[in-house]
Amino acid sequence: MTISKLAIVPKIRFHEPERNLPGRRPRGSTAETRFTIKFAKVYIKKHIYIHRRSKKNETSCARQLAINGFGIADIVSVSWESNKRIKSMLTVDEFLNNVRPTVRAFEVKLSNWRKGLTQAHRYRYFANVAILVMPNNKISSALNYLNTFKKINVGLWAFDVESQRIIPYYTPRPSSALMTKHRRRAIQIIANTSKALPVVQKP
Numbered sequence: 001m002t003i004s005k006l007a008i009v010p011k012i013r014f015h016e017p018e019r020n021l022p023g024r025r026p027r028g029s030t031a032e033t034r035f036t037i038k039f040a041k042v043y044i045k046k047h048i049y050i051h052r053r054s055k056k057n058e059t060s061c062a063r064q065l066a067i068n069g070f071g072i073a074d075i076v077s078v079s080w081e082s083n084k085r086i087k088s089m090l091t092v093d094e095f096l097n098n099v100r101p102t103v104r105a106f107e108v109k110l111s112n113w114r115k116g117l118t119q120a121h122r123y124r125y126f127a128n129v130a131i132l133v134m135p136n137n138k139i140s141s142a143l144n145y146l147n148t149f150k151k152i153n154v155g156l157w158a159f160d161v162e163s164q165r166i167i168p169y170y171t172p173r174p175s176s177a178l179m180t181k182h183r184r185r186a187i188q189i190i191a192n193t194s195k196a197l198p199v200v201q202k203p
Helices: 031-050 092-099 113-125 146-151 180-191
Strands: 058-066 072-080 102-108 129-135 155-160 165-170
Touching (some): 031 058, 031 072, 031 102, 031 165, 058 180, 072 180, 102 113, 102 180, 113 129, 146 165
Parallel strands (some): 129 155
Antiparallel strands (some): 058 072, 072 102, 155 165
């Protein structure tokens, strides 16, 4: 089975990043799935504020992106700076070399932060940043081990559904993916489903 067949992402029909996510409850959805979608929509709206020190003001997201051997990330975002260098659609290599995007992979857990930490750490093979997201009222146990998150370079965020507030307790600085070929593959998968990402789609 090829890597592309492992990617489970919604079909994109809009340029607005928020519409890259399902707008209605999917069949067989779980509480965790609904929590993930709500978090993703808020993150897309507020990503510029959350990453206010970064100049990368554009973002494109996809759900349930699988990279063979490293699990299925609940959300993967690609962020880049809109500038004059992007005059037309680029190849993945041109996008990487000229635009220098940041790939963030999120694991979302309602509980069991230990499992979430393990899964998020695996995403470092293809992402510049890996982050575990939990409900604000369920994160206290994980916060007791914040130093562990820092040592293995995995972020820890809380999300409050009622207030739509994202609380970044620890956000690692972007660093090189452990295996750059998988980072390239992640960007291509998202490009194949998103009109917002200025990367040439592949059949």
